[in-house]
Amino acid sequence: METFRFDQSYGRILGVAYTSVYRQLAKYLKEKELCITPDQFRVLTHLWQNDGCSQQDLALSSNRDRANITRIIDILEREGIVERKDHETDRRIFRIFLTTKGKMLEKEAAKCGQMAINDALKGISKTDIDICMNVLKKTIENLS
Numbered sequence: 001m002e003t004f005r006f007d008q009s010y011g012r013i014l015g016v017a018y019t020s021v022y023r024q025l026a027k028y029l030k031e032k033e034l035c036i037t038p039d040q041f042r043v044l045t046h047l048w049q050n051d052g053c054s055q056q057d058l059a060l061s062s063n064r065d066r067a068n069i070t071r072i073i074d075i076l077e078r079e080g081i082v083e084r085k086d087h088e089t090d091r092r093i094f095r096i097f098l099t100t101k102g103k104m105l106e107k108e109a110a111k112c113g114q115m116a117i118n119d120a121l122k123g124i125s126k127t128d129i130d131i132c133m134n135v136l137k138k139t140i141e142n143l144s
Contacts, residue, residue, distance in 0.1 A: 028112035
């Protein structure tokens with residue numbers, strides 16, 4: 001029986017790859033002097049596509065727990081990037097809206113995200129990227 005090698009395992013490689021892309025994105029956001037972190041970027045990407053969604057929707061779409069989303073939204077609100085508004089019919093729910101500042105971040109932040117991904121995929125064939133994407137989608141499906 002083969003011994004488990006954590007340093008060569010799927011989970012370890014996946015985690016290191018994620019961390020590497022995360023750090024590269026952080027580097028580009030900092031270089032562009034954008035006042036957001038990769039975690040905030042992750043939440044903002046959903047708002048840029050669906051402004052005014054609830055905190056619960058943001059938690060689900062970004063695969064984060066509600067406490068984490070609340071903390072991120074608190075920071076984004078303090079920075080003037082988003083604002084909370086009461087839901088029209090349900091007082092227990094807040095909807096999250098981008099401010100003008102939040103909307104203006106999209107173009108430059110998206111460039112940073114694309115540059116980080118381009119760096120990560122440099123020298124990798126489209127066929128290999130497609131295979132990787134299929135494996136990752138299947139991993140998500142298996143664990144959902």
